[in-house]
Amino acid sequence: MVCNRKTVCSTGLSLIFLFTFTGVNAQSAAEEPVTLEIRESSVNEQIVSHILKITNRSEQPFNGTVLLDALPEIRPLSQAEREVSVAPGDSSFIAYKMVMGRDIAAGRKTVRYCVYDEKKEKVLCRETYIDIEKREHIYLLADYAPVMVFNPEDSVRIQVTVNNSGNTREEVTVVFNVPDLRGAPPFTELKETVAPREQKRFTYSFIPSGNLLSSGQFSVRVTAMKGKEKMIFGNKTVTVQNVSANRSYVDINRVRNLFPGQGSADNSLTLSYRQYNSSSNMLQLQGGGYLNLPAGYLHLKGNIYKYNSQRTPMVTNTSLTYKLYENEFTVGNVSEQTELPLYGRGMKAIFSDEKKSKTLTIGAVDQNFNLLSSEPWFANYYSFYAQGALGVNNMDRGVKATYIYQKNPYEKATYNVAGLQWRTLLGKNWNIQLEAHGSMSSYENVAGNKFSGAAEFKYNGNLSSGLNLDGSGYYSDAYFPGSRKGTVSLTQGISRKLLNDLYISGSIGYNRTAPKSYAYDYTYRSENSYGNVTLSLPKWRRISSSLYYRHQGESSPSYASYLDAEAVSGNVRMTSHRMGWQWRWQSPDVRHSLFGTLEGGFFADPLESGRSGQAKTSLNYSWQWLMIEASYQKGAYYLYEYMMAKQRNKEFTRFTSSASVNSNISKKVSLNANINFTRDVYQGNVPSANLTANYTPKDDLAFFMNAYWYRYQFINTSNVFNVQVGVTWNFSKAQPLSGKKSNLIAQMYYDYNANNRYDNGDEPARDYLLNLDNKAFISDEDGKVRYSLVPYGDYTLKPMQAGQWSFDQKKITVSSSKTKIEVPLKQSGTLRGSIRYEVGENSIEIVQRNEGFRFTISGNEGQFQQTVITDAYGRFITFLPVGEYTITLDLKTLPEHTECKEPVRNFRVKAGELNQLDPFVIEVKSRQVNVRKFFQNN
Missing domain, CATH: 2.60.40.10 (Immunoglobulins)
Structure with missing residues (x-):
């Protein structure tokens, strides 16, 4: 192998340098x-x-x-x-x-x-x-004592404390929520950084609005969160009580939704003026109010209006109701939901048991809706009725019977109608309701009595397979005097869950109406049928959709007059079939949404052979305060649309569009505006616009304006414009009570001679705080507190706070129209106590905390209970009535690695004397010390 000489030399020098440096x-x-x-x-x-x-x-x-x-x-x-x-x-x-x-x-x-x-x-x-290691231990503290409001013009201060016992700095956010606060944001955030082993106080001040001051007490909800993620670590509710020497009973525990509260039509007064174009105007007064009585209450509601063309005002929906317990007595405008229409001037009484499960209603109505009508009461058109029911509040089982006597001058008849309704539960899953009515009628121009009747059947339930069914059927004789005379109606619904996100549902229905009369020749007949099947599809991304099929049938001879008699004779029938798809999309932040439909089908031409098409599409977009909608239809969907287009020898088309704005500009001002445009073959272009504005400067006062304009073409172009302006006064939302009530007076006095009687030598106790029925009272200059319209029952009276003078908790029974009690105040004794730490040589090192140790004092066989908390010096002081007590240290308030071997003590309090308790010893636990010895081997 041949190596590069320069490379070998470089490598060798590097190794020599490395070994030299290591050495x-x-x-x-x-x-x-x-x-x-x-x-x-x-x-x-x-x-x-x-x-x-x-x-x-x-x-x-x-x-x-x-x-x-x-x-x-x-x-x-x-x-x-x-x-x-x-x-x-x-x-x-x-x-x-x-x-x-x-x-x-x-x-x-x-x-x-x-x-x-x-x-x-x-x-x-x-x-x-x-x-x-990171140790998180942070909690929220709040005083259990309620915050007192003596002056309604003063601000309310809510104080809570965040204690960080962990070893990390915490970014803390405390949210104060005052429900129903007006004139200021209901939520307020305070942010602070709390160091380890630090306590920080958060103070929130606000001016209570009038609706809060009108109630006996209200709550402030406090939520504490930590970190950027705002993880909740504490919740507290602070009660704010309005202190008064004289107040009426307000039930703060009842369900508010059961009572028409402040701002509703039954508990307010509205005065308005309307102008219709330039020729007509109307002045209207409507509303209602409640009046609590020593027994029960009165409710007056009404609607009075007068057009400039009228001499006599119209008074409708006006009545005076007296309610005592569960019984009601009404005079004025009366209405009742029965098979025969019952509405107009009259009176009725409802008798019920305490649970409202059994009721009896009797009434008389003269079928004239205007109370100021010049026609005498019960002259021509009137009714008497009675109705009894069992199991009114039981949706599964019950029975109701009704009898009506009516004299009808328009039909020239006298009716006697009886009805019976029965409902029951079969098994666990099937509800059934049966209803039958029978009528015996006599007519002026017909000899003898005529009998007719009606019957109805309803059911709903589900099978074990998950199939849900519901249906109904109704039949009435053509001469039956009810509001649904000559009617045959059948409906059937079905639904089932196929898969997790796949549902199918459907319904069919048939209705035929052909009423008859012995006094008039009725030619009206109609027949309608429908059917639909809907398949809800699984959600895809942000889109939900469904497919559907719809059948629609309509038949009536009433449209023969729309065209020449040669073109139309007898019934005109229209049957259509359509398939459609609808979908909805929402943005991830739920601020934007789209909703659309697309459908198409055909119908058999009612007058000509062949089929005609139908199609419709729509799109709706919404964003916060804005909504825009548009739709287009081609082909008639109903007989009326078909006949109106046939008159003009055109195919029916319709285009609609609209834009609306709904915005709360501020807490006092809201605005709603709409612009609409419609164009079809028989109306032409129809633009319209409406505007609604509301201004609420105070809790009990609101101004409003409604304006509407539209233009249409019939023979000539017509513009219709009307505007309404008005003001509404909202009454107090104190809930009326239907039972008997009492006026309660409590006399507070200093019982110097300790004989439990208000006599010579005793003095009235003015400005004394007490708790009556969980509401704060303060005695007046005469030492009296007054609590009016108090329902019969038992109530608790106890001191509001510890002081040099006190009394034992009392139970007051209210059972007469006036209740007077005397409350002698006895001189209290003083109790002082403290805590003391005990630390040994091997004790664990802790940061000694003196404040926050909670003690519970109980006495009088458990009827008296008071809580005291140590201050920054580990001390507490309180006043207690004469007697024997037990004080208990709450071990949950001890610091970590401490214990108290004697947390419970007994003591006795004497009048005017100081009772000094020995300190509660807080022992610091000892640490475990491991001793090890080490030796060096030679």
């Missing part, structure tokens, strides 16, 4: 007189042990020192500088034990050992590392 290093290491080796390192909780081996390689004895150089958070248990003496060729071992401070931060920490000779000259240094 010099080895010689230098060998010539070091002393070497230092950290032979062993062990970790035991907070104790770190290092064992040093010092070897003397010289021929002379070595005398010097070893110095530990570590961070301030790492404290040696012995001296940091230690003397060392090593004979020639011998080794010596030195053990160091160090305590890791509780406030040491996470991460790698450097520990350096340096060896010095007798002249204090550095011989060598060696380093080792201690890895401190």
Whole structure:
């Protein structure tokens, strides 16, 4: 093999240089007189042990020192500088034990050992590392005592504390949420950096809005999060109570949705003015309100309007209702959902049991909807009815019976109609409802009584195979006096899940209507049928879609007048079949969405032979406050569209488009605007626009404006414009109560002679805080608090906070229209206590914390309970009524590595005396110390 000479020479010189350098290093290491080796390192909780081996390689004895150089958070248990003496060729071992401070931060920490000779000259240094694991222990603290609001014009301050007991710095975000706060953002964020072993207080101040001040109390929700990811580590709810000497009962625990609250039509008043073009205008007043009574409540609602062309105002949907427990009595406009239409002036009463499972309704209606009509009540057209029901709140089983007597002048008849409804549950999966009605009628121009009837059947359920079924059927005689006379109706639905994301559903229906009358010749007849099948497809990326088939049938003789009699005779029938696809797309941030449809099919021409096509497509786009929509249809879908296009000898087409804006400009201003355009063969071009604006300057006041304009062509081009402006006053959303109520008066007084009677020598206790029914009260100048419209029942009265005068918790029974009680205040005793740490020689090093130790004081056979917390000096003080008590230290509030062997104590409080408890001893646990001995083998 032949090698390049230059390469061989270069390689040889490199090897010679490498071996020479290595030999010099080895010689230098060998010539070091002393070497230092950290032979062993062990970790035991907070104790770190290092064992040093010092070897003397010289021929002379070595005398010097070893110095530990570590961070301030790492404290040696012995001296940091230690003397060392090593004979020639011998080794010596030195053990160091160090305590890791509780406030040491996470991460790698450097520990350096340096060896010095007798002249204090550095011989060598060696380093080792201690890895401190990351320890996260952060929590949120809040005072359990409610925040008091004495002056409604003052701001409310909510304070919480974040305690970081870990060893890392934390970026903390605290979110304060005040639900229903008006005039300010409901969410407020405060951000701080909390160092290890640090406590930081977060304070949030706000002015409560009127709707919050009107309630007895409200809540502020506090959520604490850490890091950039905002991981939640704590939740607290702080209660804010409005303090008052006189307030009415407000049930804060009832479901709000069951009551039409502030802003609803039944609990507000709206005055508006409308202008129709330039020729007509209308003034309208509508709304309602509640009035709590000592027994039950009244509810008045109404709608009054008057056009400029009318002399008499129209009063509709107006009634006065009195409710007592579950019973209701109404006079005014009355309506009832029955087989015969019942609405108009009248009265009704509803009797019900406590659970509303059994009801009886009786009423009388004169079928005239205007309360101010000049026609006498119950003169020509009127009805009397009664209805009883069992199992009203039971959706599975129940029965209802109805009887109606009606005099109808338009049909020149008198009706007696009875009905029975029965529903039950078969097995676990099938609900069935049967309903039957019978009528006996007498007519002025027909001899004898006429009988007719109607029946209805409904069901729904599912099979074990996962097939869901639902259907209904209805039949009524052509002369039956109900609102669905002469009707045959059948429906059937089915659905099933095929795969995880694949569903199929379908339905069919048939309806035929051919009413008859003994008083008039009815020619109206109609027949309709439909059927559809929908297949929901699996989602693909961000798109959801489905395929469907639809059948539609329509038949009626009513369209014969649209064309010449020679062109149309008898029934006109139209049957169509269509296939379609609909889809929806949403952006990942759910801010943008698209929805579209595409379908096509055909129908048999009602007047000519052959088939005609049908097609329709639509697209809808929405983004936050903007929505745009467009659609195009070719071919008639309904008989009406077909006949209107046939009049003009054209094929039916329709194009529609619209754009709308819905924006909350601010918390007080909102705006909604729409622009629409439609063009088809019989209406031509029809543009329209509408605008709605709302301004809410206060909680109980709102202004609004509605404007609408459209233009259409019939004989001439017509423009229709109307505008409405108005104002709404919202009443209090305090929930009315239907039961009996009482006015409760509590007299607070200083019982100087301790005889439990308000007599000579006693004084009224003014400005005394107390808790009644979990609401904050403060006594007035006469020492009285007043709680009105309080439902019958039991209530708790207790002191709000500890003081020099107190009383035992009381249970008050309210069972009459007026309730008066006297509350004697007795002089309290003072309790003082503290904590004290006990640390031994081998105790684990901790950071002693004095504040935050929680104690629970209980007495009076468990009826009295109070919590106290130590301050920054480890002390607490409180006032307690005379009696025997037990105080218990909450062991969860102890610092880590501590214990208390006597957490429970008993004591007695005497009036006007100070009771000083011995300190609670907090013992610091001892650390485990391992002793090892080392020997040098000669």
